[in-house]
Amino acid sequence: MNKPHILVIDDEPDIRSLIRDILEDEDYEVSTADSAVTAQQARHECRHDLILLDIWMPNTDGVTLLKDWSTSGDLSCPVIMMSGHGTVETAVEATRLGAYDFLEKPLSIAKLLLTIERALEAEKLKQENIDLKQYSNTIQEPLGSSPQIQQLLEQARRLGQHDTRILLTGEPGSGKETLARYIHEHSTRKQGPFIELNTGIITSHNALEEFFGREDGDSIHYGLLEKANHGTLFIDEIGDMDSETQHRLLSALESKSFQRIGGHEEVKADVRVIASTRRDLEEAIQNGQFRKDLYYLLNVACLHLPSLKDRKEDIPLLLDFYLQHYIKRENLPKRKFTIAAQQFLSDYTWLGNIRELRNVVQRLLILGIGDEIGLTEVKTTLGESARSVITSNDIPIFYDLPLKDARAQFEKAYLDYHLDQHKGSVTKLAETTGMERTHLYRKLHALGIEFKGKR
Structure with missing residues (x-):
């Protein structure tokens, strides 16, 4: 303590x-x-x-x-x-x-x-x-009960008892934040704060202030490192961090101290860092986009989260969890999946992993009617049903669709992912995609993508 x-x-x-x-x-x-x-x-x-x-x-x-x-x-x-x-x-x-x-x-x-x-x-x-x-809107979903996930959680519990830095890897939406919280809750720091930062949603000019705080005369703005003191700082998508912040973070972690922006006194910080990335950081190092010394400092232990298509036995559990969650949270009528619909969703490719599954369940509950969620309704919500099937060569069958249909499928998954990354901000989504906002709004409506509920 x-x-x-x-x-x-x-x-x-x-x-x-x-x-x-x-x-x-x-x-x-x-x-x-x-x-x-x-x-x-x-x-x-x-x-x-x-x-x-x-x-x-x-x-x-x-x-x-x-x-x-x-x-x-x-x-x-x-x-x-x-x-x-x-x-x-x-x-x-x-x-x-x-x-x-x-x-x-x-x-x-x-x-x-x-x-x-x-x-x-x-x-x-x-x-x-x-x-x-x-965190009232943060869903603490289970990662699953498959052998891969149970082995992963066992490793996480063991690592939680040691104050080592951990790097989490995996595809977007695979549950890296959930695993980071799990490690924190099973660590000696569980009584301390759990502070999260997604480097993809802060700009380079305010990243240093977010991390290290700022002094303006006698006024002090405390940064995330101080707020996470005696606890855990989870840095999501650390591969997107700019070079200057990488350098300052490396120095702070090595010395366990830092200076606030505009300050002159050394500030002590006792923080455990868990970082995550969807990128290949070793490749980023070769391309000069990530510091090798910071990579080895963070990568004391590495845990990889498999994608949903590699652990399909977890999909029914996640479908039921989100179904019950949104029914209770949004006071929606009770519904359940038919066996055919559940089997279809279990064979779906889930390019956006858990994040995409969560969004699909929410849309089905909000837009659907009746006690059961059937196969036809699921296919309509997902678009072309062929996208959910994997060929024997592990290539999505939607590649065989006409270009117009395949493009619509890709655009839907692409925009859904980046909208989640930007917490529902259409302004930031427009900057990321390079699209004019009016055209982007029309595109979101045409593809049936809800963005207000993501804020």
Whole structure:
């Protein structure tokens, strides 16, 4: 269990020393500051879990300092105010500015420890609520029950007990994020945060700020490495990362420290990194698109997720899971697949893997009627049924379709994939595809691709 880090700000040395001794005896990590200036410096050095702030200090008093943090959006942890000359008005003002509580001096050790415990617990619940809202639309699907997947999950559980970096490979939509979360939940860091970044949806000019944060005067924007401190940072599609960010990330992982953009102090970060890629990184290294040293740093252990067509026995499980999930989440009428429809979908090629399967089930529930989802409805939703069959040479039969039909099949899968990558943003999809937005909207409607529900 990681120790909460508490910053004690008080201009009286005896009080700082006493509080520090008490808190360290209680197994907290403690930093101290004797003024607003040294407090700002301490906050630039690391991200604290709680701050004890004295009101009466020379130059800048505690309420003014709290107000500065509150108005600039830098109040990133609970603040407990302390004073030997406090008034009700002062306590009310401090609470209005965001302080968690107000303690009178001389401090009662029992009350101090109880207030700290409650403040940290309240912050934990607050963060859990934020995470719950953030991931309320994130589907924690099973990866499957096939022998390949069960072996993979066993390897993931073993790796979870060791703090090694892991590289996940596999086709788009094969479940790399789900596996990363599984590793985190079976690791010694499971009580810490799980932070995700898809490098494909950030631009090169803000990638460094996203990773490392930014300092603008006394204002601090915390980056993903600090937010993931004592937890796991999952970097999705790391092969798309630009060269400058690769260089900075390599340095941060090697030294376990970094500087925020615009900052000068070294910030410590205890983070486990799990990265994923759909690309052949060794080929990218040969082409000068990926750093060899970063590749070997990340690739301590490598897990490969097979595509759905290589583990067809998992398809019925996934079909049923998503069927029940969307029925409950969107309050849709109950429906079930006929045996013929399920068998057809089990033989389908699923070029988009689990992501495509999920989208198909959702469309069938939203657009369909009746208690059963039959073969004809499935074929209509998928387009030409021939695309779902694999030839003996492992070549999709839709290659034998007329060019117009085959192109429509490809466009549908292509646009569906990139729309998911961009979280339903048609603007970003237009940039990726090079299509004018009006034409793109018409294309999406013509192909029956839903984009509003992906946001």
